[in-house]
Amino acid sequence: MQLDDLLARKGAWLAEGAEDGIVISSRIRLARNLDGIAFPDWAGEEECLRVQSQVLSALDRVGLLAPAMVMDMSSLSLADKDFLHERHLISMELARKGRGSGLVVREDEELGVMVNEEDHLRLQAMRPSFCLDELWGEIDALDSAIEKHLRYAFSETLGYITACPTNIGTGLRASVMLHVPGLRLANEVEPIIKGVGKLGLVVRGLLGEGTEASGNMFQLSNQTTLGESEAVIIERLTHVVREVVIHERNARLRLMEQRESRVRDFVCRAFGVLSHARLLGSNETLDLLSGLRLGVDLGIVAGLGTAEINRLTLYCQPGHLQKLMGRSIHAQERDEERARKVREAMRCAGLAG
Amino acid sequence: MQLDDLLARKGAWLAEGAEDGIVISSRIRLARNLDGIAFPDWAGEEECLRVQSQVLSALDRVGLLAPAMVMDMSSLSLADKDFLHERHLISMELARKGRGSGLVVREDEELGVMVNEEDHLRLQAMRPSFCLDELWGEIDALDSAIEKHLRYAFSETLGYITACPTNIGTGLRASVMLHVPGLRLANEVEPIIKGVGKLGLVVRGLLGEGTEASGNMFQLSNQTTLGESEAVIIERLTHVVREVVIHERNARLRLMEQRESRVRDFVCRAFGVLSHARLLGSNETLDLLSGLRLGVDLGIVAGLGTAEINRLTLYCQPGHLQKLMGRSIHAQERDEERARKVREAMRCAGLAG
Numbered sequence: 001m002q003l004d005d006l007l008a009r010k011g012a013w014l015a016e017g018a019e020d021g022i023v024i025s026s027r028i029r030l031a032r033n034l035d036g037i038a039f040p041d042w043a044g045e046e047e048c049l050r051v052q053s054q055v056l057s058a059l060d061r062v063g064l065l066a067p068a069m070v071m072d073m074s075s076l077s078l079a080d081k082d083f084l085h086e087r088h089l090i091s092m093e094l095a096r097k098g099r100g101s102g103l104v105v106r107e108d109e110e111l112g113v114m115v116n117e118e119d120h121l122r123l124q125a126m127r128p129s130f131c132l133d134e135l136w137g138e139i140d141a142l143d144s145a146i147e148k149h150l151r152y153a154f155s156e157t158l159g160y161i162t163a164c165p166t167n168i169g170t171g172l173r174a175s176v177m178l179h180v181p182g183l184r185l186a187n188e189v190e191p192i193i194k195g196v197g198k199l200g201l202v203v204r205g206l207l208g209e210g211t212e213a214s215g216n217m218f219q220l221s222n223q224t225t226l227g228e229s230e231a232v233i234i235e236r237l238t239h240v241v242r243e244v245v246i247h248e249r250n251a252r253l254r255l256m257e258q259r260e261s262r263v264r265d266f267v268c269r270a271f272g273v274l275s276h277a278r279l280l281g282s283n284e285t286l287d288l289l290s291g292l293r294l295g296v297d298l299g300i301v302a303g304l305g306t307a308e309i310n311r312l313t314l315y316c317q318p319g320h321l322q323k324l325m326g327r328s329i330h331a332q333e334r335d336e337e338r339a340r341k342v343r344e345a346m347r348c349a350g351l352a353g
Numbered sequence: 354m355q356l357d358d359l360l361a362r363k364g365a366w367l368a369e370g371a372e373d374g375i376v377i378s379s380r381i382r383l384a385r386n387l388d389g390i391a392f393p394d395w396a397g398e399e400e401c402l403r404v405q406s407q408v409l410s411a412l413d414r415v416g417l418l419a420p421a422m423v424m425d426m427s428s429l430s431l432a433d434k435d436f437l438h439e440r441h442l443i444s445m446e447l448a449r450k451g452r453g454s455g456l457v458v459r460e461d462e463e464l465g466v467m468v469n470e471e472d473h474l475r476l477q478a479m480r481p482s483f484c485l486d487e488l489w490g491e492i493d494a495l496d497s498a499i500e501k502h503l504r505y506a507f508s509e510t511l512g513y514i515t516a517c518p519t520n521i522g523t524g525l526r527a528s529v530m531l532h533v534p535g536l537r538l539a540n541e542v543e544p545i546i547k548g549v550g551k552l553g554l555v556v557r558g559l560l561g562e563g564t565e566a567s568g569n570m571f572q573l574s575n576q577t578t579l580g581e582s583e584a585v586i587i588e589r590l591t592h593v594v595r596e597v598v599i600h601e602r603n604a605r606l607r608l609m610e611q612r613e614s615r616v617r618d619f620v621c622r623a624f625g626v627l628s629h630a631r632l633l634g635s636n637e638t639l640d641l642l643s644g645l646r647l648g649v650d651l652g653i654v655a656g657l658g659t660a661e662i663n664r665l666t667l668y669c670q671p672g673h674l675q676k677l678m679g680r681s682i683h684a685q686e687r688d689e690e691r692a693r694k695v696r697e698a699m700r701c702a703g704l705a706g
Contacts, residue, residue, distance in 0.1 A: 261689050265631035276625030276704065278618035336614050351629065 001069055001107050003080060004323070006087065009109070021297040021306060022245045024177040024217060027088070027126035028135045028234075030143055031119040031162045031171035033153040039163040040101065040116040048100030048116045055115050056104065058149035064142050065106045065113070074099035079328060082319025088126060093117050111138060118163045119171075121146070128310075130241065132174055132234050140230070159226065169226030174234050175204075176241045181216040181294045182251030183244075185259075185266060189218075192244060200224050201240055215286030215313070216294075220244065256298070267295035268351060275346040279332070280339040285316045292349075304349035312345055354422055354460050356433055359440065360676055362462070374650040374659060375598045377530040377570065380441065380479035381488045381587075383496055384472040384515045384524035386506040392516040393454065393469040401453030401469045408468050409457065411502035417495050418459045418466070427452035432681060435672025441479060446470050464491060471516045472524075474499070481663075483594065485527055485587050493583075512579065522579030527587050528557075529594045534569040534647045535604035536597075538612075538619060542571075545597060553577050554593055568639030568666070573597065609651070620648035621704060628699040632685070633692040638669045645702075657702035665698055 081095040105112030114122040125139040153161040159169040270291025295301030434448040458465030467475040478492040506514040512522040623644025648654030
């Protein structure tokens, strides 16, 4: 399977949409390093290549990623890297790297390893829906299997050693992507961001670290990795996600009771602009698709499902658009093409009631 | 005929729309005062009532306003005043006045006199299309006819004496309302405003003095009234309006050549939001109707004519909305009702091509 074959697929983090329309997807990653070898940013290319080769051979023997796609960063164009980043398969950090850094990912995109990102190994598992426990089971199995073939840098007192001190200990980051237009419309996002901060959690945007919460989506993840077991970290995150989901549900109910025309206006405007605009920017589209998604959840928009909105959310991002066009296109042409794709998809949609 | 009967009519300043879709309407007013009587703001109520009575009796004898509607400001509710102001029949200044100030207007709304506004008489003539010469003919005839029955305050050296020195001389203000979305999209409105200022002209918004240029409409009128004949003032304004119309036409052509998708996007978004929004504010609606109007001019929007857009422009203003509802309504209800009216009207509209 080639990278371009992914184009025909939905991407693991957005494939189906979760049951209740609020939790979009879950993700867990583990940071691991090989004992006695310099971290990737301090190692030379030769050393990185040796690490990569050891990791690939270990993964091959483990077999849990088969059938896998294997890529070295030096073989990818900028557009390819954007494309993989938008699918949440690689980080911006990895995208900036070249020879000796790479990605091994199972063809279903749900389980993979970034090699020589900030750490020698970044294991990651992701799946649509709210399923941290399952993901933990899978990634833990992969981690244990790899550990039989590679010697991890590990300290009895600290736990797993990582390039950045914020990851030391478990090396675990668990994240859940949420769609919270109700909280946004009710101006309750800020208090929640502050609240979760006090619980050792952190809020990030759609595409991870340093990105804005576009499209009323945010990722909730653990801040600390040290001094607690993986189970405790995941349990706390699970608990807080459930709370946020309840808040979002309540906000939607309250809005529909007290400010129904405000909610309908948000949804119907999004519907109107997506159906007719001739130029659509990337972030604006995410915001409008959020309105559409809420409309589907509330039964205001018909003829279009969450799966189609997920597809648009993914395929309207610059890297995906360029992949679909098969060439690099400038910003205005992208905005035209994005608007064309969205209009096409909107043809089967309608407003109910 | 009662004030409420106007509801079923289109209003003089927006009735048909002008031939080329750029000039919306023309208007001329003359400021006149009675000799030897204090200006309205200095006179007491009794004196204003005497002036009003003299003016009404003169107008009756003149007969040029028959059939006329005659109203004293004290008989009008705030909503009535908003309604008349939105139809350009009374100024904000007159709306603030009470007993002894009033309006006499021919039932076709094209010719009228405000009594005891800032001056004792403010004659005004207005009509859709670019027709300053015709309006001047009519208002001049009305002025001369009134002058046979009333003695105007007049100085051989200065001309007609007015309450505000900026109106002394001819007492004339001629205005043309223009719709210039092309200049706006091409960012050329500011240079034109500066340019016309140097020619002794001034730019105002949709509803006259102190209002913003909402909906890409502006009024161009003469700044000075002294030291030039009426013919010269009107000729210069006519000349400049023709220039602005040419600039607007060129801007539209250039935009359609060089940035067609930008123009189509402006039009189609307006179409999408007007067709689907559940809440529409007053100014936003004017801006969106401007997009729709441009779409009709350019053949992008079909099934809807300028006359219908003019009707919406007028009937979506707060005073008209409340008149239509038959009661005072708060802002959110107005926004809902406005959106409902607009959606209804948009049902017969479609995008061409």
